[in-house]
Amino acid sequence: xxxxxxxxxxxxxxxxxxxxxxxxxxxxxxxxxxxxxxxxxxxxxxxxxxxxxxxxxxxxxxxxxxxxxxxxxxxxxxxxxxxxxxxxxxxxxxxxxxxxxxxxxxxxxxxxxxxxxxxxxxxxxxxxxxxxxxxxxxxxxxxxxxxxxxxxxxxxxxxxxxxxxxxxxxxxxxxxxxxxxxxxxxxxxxxxxxxxxxxxxxxxxxxxxxxxxxxxxxxxxxxxxxxxxxxxxxxxxxxxxxxxxxxxxxxxxxxxxx
Amino acid sequence: xxxxxxxxxxxxxxxxxxxxxxxxxxxxxxxxxxxxxxxxxxxxxxxxxxxxxxxxxxxxxxxxxxxxxxxxxxxxxxxxxxxxxxxxxxxxxxxxxxxxxxxxxxxxxxxxxxxxxxxxxxxxxxxxxxxxxxxxxxxxxxxxxxxxxxxxxxxxxxxxxxxxxxxxxxxxxxxxxxxxxxxxxxxxxxxxxxxxxxxxxxxxxxxxxxxxxxxxxxxxxxxxxxxxxxxxxxxxxxxxxxxxxxxxxxxxxxxxxxxxxxxxxxxxxxxxxxxxxxxxxxxxxxxxxxxxxxxxxxxxxxxxxxxxxxxxxxxxxxxxxxxxxxxxxxxxxxxxxxxxxxxxxxxxxxxxxxxxxxxxxxxxxxxxxxxxxxxxxxxxxxxxxxxxxxxxxxxxxxxxxxxxxxxxxx
Ligand SMILES: Nc1ncnc2c1ncn2[C@@H]1O[C@H](COP(=O)(O)OP(=O)(O)OP(=O)(O)O)[C@@H](O)[C@H]1O
Ligand SMILES: [Mg+2]
Numbered sequence: 001x002x003x004x005x006x007x008x009x010x011x012x013x014x015x016x017x018x019x020x021x022x023x024x025x026x027x028x029x030x031x032x033x034x035x036x037x038x039x040x041x042x043x044x045x046x047x048x049x050x051x052x053x054x055x056x057x058x059x060x061x062x063x064x065x066x067x068x069x070x071x072x073x074x075x076x077x078x079x080x081x082x083x084x085x086x087x088x089x090x091x092x093x094x095x096x097x098x099x100x101x102x103x104x105x106x107x108x109x110x111x112x113x114x115x116x117x118x119x120x121x122x123x124x125x126x127x128x129x130x131x132x133x134x135x136x137x138x139x140x141x142x143x144x145x146x147x148x149x150x151x152x153x154x155x156x157x158x159x160x161x162x163x164x165x166x167x168x169x170x171x172x173x174x175x176x177x178x179x180x181x182x183x184x185x186x187x188x189x190x191x192x193x194x195x196x197x198x199x200x201x202x203x204x205x206x207x208x209x210x211x212x213x214x215x216x217x218x219x220x221x222x223x224x225x226x227x228x229x230x231x232x233x234x235x236x237x238x239x240x241x242x243x244x245x246x247x248x249x250x251x252x253x254x255x256x257x258x
Numbered sequence: 259x260x261x262x263x264x265x266x267x268x269x270x271x272x273x274x275x276x277x278x279x280x281x282x283x284x285x286x287x288x289x290x291x292x293x294x295x296x297x298x299x300x301x302x303x304x305x306x307x308x309x310x311x312x313x314x315x316x317x318x319x320x321x322x323x324x325x326x327x328x329x330x331x332x333x334x335x336x337x338x339x340x341x342x343x344x345x346x347x348x349x350x351x352x353x354x355x356x357x358x359x360x361x362x363x364x365x366x367x368x369x370x371x372x373x374x375x376x377x378x379x380x381x382x383x384x385x386x387x388x389x390x391x392x393x394x395x396x397x398x399x400x401x402x403x404x405x406x407x408x409x410x411x412x413x414x415x416x417x418x419x420x421x422x423x424x425x426x427x428x429x430x431x432x433x434x435x436x437x438x439x440x441x442x443x444x445x446x447x448x449x450x451x452x453x454x455x456x457x458x459x460x461x462x463x464x465x466x467x468x469x470x471x472x473x474x475x476x477x478x479x480x481x482x483x484x485x486x487x488x489x490x491x492x493x494x495x496x497x498x499x500x501x502x503x504x505x506x507x508x509x510x511x512x513x514x515x516x517x518x519x520x521x522x523x524x525x526x527x528x529x530x531x532x533x534x535x536x537x538x539x540x541x542x543x544x545x546x547x548x549x550x551x552x553x554x555x556x557x558x559x560x561x562x563x564x565x566x567x568x569x570x571x572x573x574x575x576x577x578x579x580x581x582x583x584x585x586x587x588x589x590x591x592x593x594x595x596x597x598x599x600x601x602x603x604x605x606x607x608x609x610x611x612x613x614x615x616x617x618x619x620x621x622x623x624x625x626x627x628x629x630x631x632x633x634x635x636x637x638x639x640x641x642x643x644x645x646x647x648x649x650x651x652x653x654x655x656x657x658x659x660x661x662x663x664x665x666x667x668x
Contacts, residue, residue: 027666064492067662089494100489104290105283112269116279117493122270143263145290161489 017200022072032058034224047215048204056204093167099158103147118165152183172203208245284507307526324404327368332378370404466563470512474570479583554627562620568651
């Protein structure tokens with residue numbers, strides 16, 4: 001609704017859904033995110049790539065208004081992360097690192113809770129519940145307590161919650177980690193579909209193959225710093241590596257592999 | 259399955275305001291947690307009446323009268339022995355003089371042993387003092403009860419003999435009572451009211467404060483520990499609404515709990531008064547309270563419980579883990595017992611000056627309602643100050659909740 005127009009050097013005008021400027025976060029004494037800056041174009045799937053402990057989750061937590069940056073700022077759909085936090089929350093959907101599902105609720109109840117909080121009406125909630133549960137093969141588990149779900153089922157349900165209210169931007173923190181091939185595939189399919197409808201997707205992962213499949217652009221983060229950002233081809237050219245995994249290792253280690 | 263759909267239908271029918279939806283989720287979550295429901299509501303409801311009545315049940319002479327052994331060396335002491343034997347509150351067994359009385363009591367073959375010496379009657383007749391030797395165990399309730407029953411009979415019999423002696427000597431019996439007391443109580447209070455005033459404020463107080471504890475810790479520290487709070491914070495709801503919704507949810511749950519438990523207390527208490535009356539040998543009196551008294555008790559209990567829940571929410575939000583929150587809440591519950599016990603011993607006039615204190619105020623109002631003491635200014639100060647404390651606790655809870663450190667274990 002309020003796209004940010006900015007003109008990076010030597011490029012054409014672009015519409016950014018998210019523009020991050022030098023955000024920094026200390027967690028205790030750890031510098032978890034160190035002056036990170038990047039921009040995300042509207043409607044694309046954007047990958048946040050980095051090894052364990054790189055600062056992916058902390059970055060996502062700041063962009064989803066759960067944590068306040070110690071320094072720097074970011075605009076989500078034109079809204080300031082800190083000043084317009086409630087506005088930001090209205091346009092996003094989130095799948096956090098720990099799925100954050102209520103174990104004692106059923107999927108149907110959980111979606112009622114989220115739908116109602118997001119201002120959806122009864123009909124829409126019921127229709128979407130049917131649609132998404134059948135899309136991800138959870139229809140049979142509609143009235144089963146989430147506490148009895150497997151990891152993959154939980155991950156799928158958490159993804160449904162993230163997209164349920166048709167947000168303009170969704171943040172997914174390692175959406176397919178630890179899932180079997182079939183479940184991961186279903187999740188990737190849903191992500192592509194949502195993106196196809198114009199939703200901007202930010203996902204963190206350390207699965208290079210997945211990033212290659214899904215992401216138009218990626219940013220590589222290491223030790224809290226953004227090491228590089230661009231399309232996958234651009235990064236391949238930059239590092240003279242042929243596949244993304246080598247690109248990743250190159251950027252993270254700061255060295256070329258054989 | 260049916261119940262699930264019912265909860266769903268309620269949720270779907272709610273208006274779009276987040277507060278109602280937040281409360282709904284809290285209730286669904288809590289109702290699914292059978293263990294907490296069981297521990298917070300069912301167990302106390304069963305346990306309170308039992309624990310309240312158990313001691314009296316064992317002590318009640320009708321249920322289990324003291325077992326008295328009698329060594330009667332004086333065959334002429336029939337009148338006194340008949341008096342002893344006439345009460346149903348103890349059972350008498352004659353035993354031979356050769357018995358080791360100390361041993362019999364120590365081994366609890368008998369609760370108490372009474373020895374009537376050979377010269378008992380002759381001493382009484384010749385205007386001397388006869389000795390009634392009693393062996394008892396001061397650590398055995400039934401033994402001490404037996405002792406007091408025997409002492410009562412002895413006093414009654416002695417008085418009768420004294421009157422006889424005096425009339426033989428043509429002396430006015432008033433010679434023995436130079437002073438007599440004539441007391442007037444400023445309050446007309448029945449014995450049932452007296453016991454109720456001692457126990458009910460205490461029970462309602464403890465219950466109102468503790469009933470919400472498990473729910474308050476679960477919805478704050480528990481949610482932090484289960485990592486469900488993060489999603490909450492990404493939803494377009496202000497933190498004050500989250501806190502308020504949680505608080506109202508906890509209050510609704512604790513209200514259900516308190517109501518069930520108070521029913522338990524009242525049931526238990528009605529048995530208690532009858533057992534107690536039996537114990538002290540009076541006819542049972544039941545406690546009757548007017549509608550206004552009951553209303554005052556209910557409102558005070560409600561405010562008490564709401565203030566307690568606010569305090570519990572505050573400390574549970576501060577706590578980093580579920581366990582830590584539980585520790586705080588149990589310390590708090592124990593810490594609040596002290597003022598509640600104090601209430602039972604202070605005269606109403608002293609309590610009037612302390613009516614503004616948290617928790618003590620409403621408990622005092624409950625006691626006053628039982629005793630039929632009505633002071634409008636007290637009622638207003640007691641309830642209004644509680645509401646002020648409640649708001650302070652909620653506000654502090656919100657301040658803590660707004661801090662990143664309290665939400666994430668950084
Ligand atoms: N609660 C915390 N307190 C202190 N330090 C923390 C806390 N959470 C994370 N960190 C530190 O912050 C840094 C970034 O962590 P973060 O979780 O953002 O990494 P990540 O890229 O998501 O890693 P992973 O791939 O393992 O999920 C790490 O060094 C981590 O040790
Ligand atoms: Mg992470």
